[in-house]
Amino acid sequence: MEGSSGKSILQFAPFQSSVDEGFWHRLSSLKLNKFGIDDSPIPITGFYAPCSHSQVSNHLTLLAESLPSDSSEESEVPEISRGNRNRCSVPGILYNTNTVERFHGLDKQGLLKAEAQKIWEDIHNGRALEDSSVLSRFLLISFADLKKWSFHYWFAFPALVLDPPATLVDLRPASQCFSLEEAESLSAAFNEWRNSSLTADVPFFLVQIDTNSHATIKHLKDWETCQSADGHKLLFGFYDPCHLPNNPGWPLRNFLALICSRWDIKSVHFLCYRENRGFADLGLSLVGEALITVPQGWRDHPYVPNAVGWELNKGRKIPRGISLAKSMDPTRLAISAA
Amino acid sequence: MVLSQKLHEAFKGTVEKITGPRTVSAFKEKGVLSVTEFVTAGDNLVSKCPTWSWESGEPSKRKPYLPPEKQYLITRNVPCLRRAASIEEEYEAAGMEVLLDNEDNDGWLATHGKPKDRSCEEENLPSIESLEISKNKAVKLAPSHVGGEDEDDIPDMADYEEADNIEIDPGTYIIAHEPEDDNILRTRTYDVSITYDKYYQTPRVWLTGYDESRMLLQAELVLEDVSQDHARKTVTIEDHPHLPGKHASVHPCRHGAVMKKIIDVLMSRGVEPEVDKYLFLFLKFVASVIPTIEYDYTMDFDLGSSSS
Numbered sequence: 001m002e003g004s005s006g007k008s009i010l011q012f013a014p015f016q017s018s019v020d021e022g023f024w025h026r027l028s029s030l031k032l033n034k035f036g037i038d039d040s041p042i043p044i045t046g047f048y049a050p051c052s053h054s055q056v057s058n059h060l061t062l063l064a065e066s067l068p069s070d071s072s073e074e075s076e077v078p079e080i081s082r083g084n085r086n087r088c089s090v091p092g093i094l095y096n097t098n099t100v101e102r103f104h105g106l107d108k109q110g111l112l113k114a115e116a117q118k119i120w121e122d123i124h125n126g127r128a129l130e131d132s133s134v135l136s137r138f139l140l141i142s143f144a145d146l147k148k149w150s151f152h153y154w155f156a157f158p159a160l161v162l163d164p165p166a167t168l169v170d171l172r173p174a175s176q177c178f179s180l181e182e183a184e185s186l187s188a189a190f191n192e193w194r195n196s197s198l199t200a201d202v203p204f205f206l207v208q209i210d211t212n213s214h215a216t217i218k219h220l221k222d223w224e225t226c227q228s229a230d231g232h233k234l235l236f237g238f239y240d241p242c243h244l245p246n247n248p249g250w251p252l253r254n255f256l257a258l259i260c261s262r263w264d265i266k267s268v269h270f271l272c273y274r275e276n277r278g279f280a281d282l283g284l285s286l287v288g289e290a291l292i293t294v295p296q297g298w299r300d301h302p303y304v305p306n307a308v309g310w311e312l313n314k315g316r317k318i319p320r321g322i323s324l325a326k327s328m329d330p331t332r333l334a335i336s337a338a
Numbered sequence: 339m340v341l342s343q344k345l346h347e348a349f350k351g352t353v354e355k356i357t358g359p360r361t362v363s364a365f366k367e368k369g370v371l372s373v374t375e376f377v378t379a380g381d382n383l384v385s386k387c388p389t390w391s392w393e394s395g396e397p398s399k400r401k402p403y404l405p406p407e408k409q410y411l412i413t414r415n416v417p418c419l420r421r422a423a424s425i426e427e428e429y430e431a432a433g434m435e436v437l438l439d440n441e442d443n444d445g446w447l448a449t450h451g452k453p454k455d456r457s458c459e460e461e462n463l464p465s466i467e468s469l470e471i472s473k474n475k476a477v478k479l480a481p482s483h484v485g486g487e488d489e490d491d492i493p494d495m496a497d498y499e500e501a502d503n504i505e506i507d508p509g510t511y512i513i514a515h516e517p518e519d520d521n522i523l524r525t526r527t528y529d530v531s532i533t534y535d536k537y538y539q540t541p542r543v544w545l546t547g548y549d550e551s552r553m554l555l556q557a558e559l560v561l562e563d564v565s566q567d568h569a570r571k572t573v574t575i576e577d578h579p580h581l582p583g584k585h586a587s588v589h590p591c592r593h594g595a596v597m598k599k600i601i602d603v604l605m606s607r608g609v610e611p612e613v614d615k616y617l618f619l620f621l622k623f624v625a626s627v628i629p630t631i632e633y634d635y636t637m638d639f640d641l642g643s644s645s646s
Contacts, residue, residue, distance in 0.1 A: 009510060010510065011509075011510055011511065011512050012510055012511065012512060013512045014511060014512065016551075016552060017552070018415070018548065018552040020529075020581075021546075021554060021581065021583045022396070022580050022581055022582050025582040052389050052415075053415070053416070053417050053632065055417045055419060055525060056415060056417040056525060056527055058415055059415065059552055061414065064396060069397070084391055085388060085391070086388075086389065086391045086413075086414065108504050109505065112504075135471070137469070161507060161614060162510075165509055165510050193387075194388070203638075244512070247512050253510075262574055269518060277387065277388075277389060277634045278388030278389040278634065279388070290583070301354065306505075306506050308506055308507040308510075308511070310504045310506065313551070314551060317504055317506070320553070322553065322554065324583070326584070327582055327583040328581075
């Protein structure tokens with residue numbers, strides 16, 4: 001599909017989850033020592049990074065640090081340091097139920113809708129321009145069976161649905177879309193953006209290329225000022241966790257929703273930023289053009305668009321499960337230590 | 339765990355408690371690193387290969403002799419496209435082995451294996467057929483660690499399939515098509531971490547494996563991605579100093595000696611080894627143990643052959 005043209009529906013590769021063993025260990029300890037039977041939702045932090053190998057996508061990863069600290073004394077090191085290029089923070093929420101029945105009884109569509117509404121509001125109140133990570137907000141429901149050390153869980157990555165869907169005019173490797181001079185300047189600008197602790201974990205941005213081939217990366221909130229200059233290209237860029245050559249990754253969905261509802265742009269030039277070995281790779285990165293028709297009702301504020309995003313488990317609509325008895329069960333640990 | 343290994347761990351733990359960390363450099367003489375040299379080499383790795391980063395880990399497991407925000411190094415989601423046994427032969431001829439395993443053949447020795455263990459090892463070793471079987475094991479036996487159809491602890495989730503409850507909008511979703519054919523090797527991914535081993539005064543490499551849907555791989559299955567010469571001998575399954583659970587690790591007992599040999603080779607070629615490049619050399623040698631895990635260590639790093 002190289003350099004394909006002609007209209008087709010823009011399809012996105014879903015975000016995938018990855019949970020570190022440390023996350024479940026800390027959740028168990030919090031459940032036993034702090035939360036007890038309190039099952040109110042817990043704010044958590046997920047981490048992701050742009051795709052960095054041509055054969056595998058990156059995931060939204062949960063680590064022990066995704067949860068609040070389980071020790072009572074405050075540690076002197078802040079647990080989540082901003083500016084780590086391999087850990088762009090994404091806000092999420094965890095509903096951990098006390099029983100397996102409650103887990104299966106959760107109103108999944110309702111919970112997803114509630115998170116989608118937060119994203120929608122942040123688009124409208126401008127918060128998404130200040131802190132773009134809120135566009136990738138996620139949801140996790142779980143049941144931690146602490147008697148058997150097994151965990152049932154299900155992720156959702158809420159995406160506002162454009163109706164009618166965006167159509168794709170063009171999508172090709174970024175290396176085919178720029179002159180040699182532009183490409184050099186762009187790679188340098190990206191590497192600078194990714195190496196500065198102020199911007200390394202800012203996942204959505206603007207890419208401006210001046211008539212003299214000079215490229216700059218800008219924050220979303222600088223969109224207005226980009227409009228004053230003329231004779232340049234303006235692209236909407238984001239850290240793309242996906243590695244597929246013909247599809248952008250999931251974060252573009254809510255970005256398109258922001259672009260069309262805030263700036264009323266109908267033809268969107270986007271850039272899926274990807275890396276190889278930690279450096280900008282314009283051969284893996286994609287540049288595309290999508291046409292959006294502003295969906296009906298999007299102008300009325302109380303309206304909230306439909307949302308999708310529950311993660312599939314091997315193509316099926318079922319939760320995932322993991323048993324950590326091997327590393328948590330004291331009797332098994334005693335046997336293996338004997 | 340083998341008893342001798344247990345005893346050794348206990349001994350090592352006691353020695354670590356009562357001895358201070360190395361502060362004087364013995365990099366060229368012994369191939370070992372002081373704590374500050376480890377941090378310097380780690381900083382250099384992070385700056386040259388930015389997929390690596392420092393982690394602070396669990397506060398309760400922090401080592402007081404390392405800076406709190408630089409406890410260990412990690413690179414996540416590293417692809418492993420083939421099982422190690424399938425490329426064993428390529429590596430035999432690659433030269434790196436020659437550099438490490440000299441004529442005394444003491445480059446690598448079984449650390450804690452007993453002759454009896456060895457003989458049952460041999461039976462499991464690398465023919466393609468046995469690899470096929472172990473791959474099926476990866477799919478079928480995984481439930482003992484990962485939720486699956488026939489694990490008692492985990493109710494069959496298929497019972498709860500709720501097609502009407504959630505919406506997925508197939509028009510704009512790419513549904514990944516998992517290969518049905520078991521002959522297709524699925525991509526595993528690894529988190530590779532490097533800790534400082536205070537007893538051996540060298541870095542130590544740890545592997546956490548994931549299957550194609552990013553579910554934790556049993557440490558036993560990780561051994562398929564280790565050069566078969568080293569599986570269960572120099573690569574053992576132990577507790578990670580900073581992370582929960584059992585992880586495969588390249589045992590560091592010979593690291594100092596191997597690094598010393600590499601440094602000697604460099605010096606004989608007129609290259610003055612710099613301590614901040616230690617981890618590049620180290621990771622290059624670790625690549626002979628885990629040849630199919632494609633982590634970054636600056637491919638163009640020169641062992642010194644052309645710069646003399």
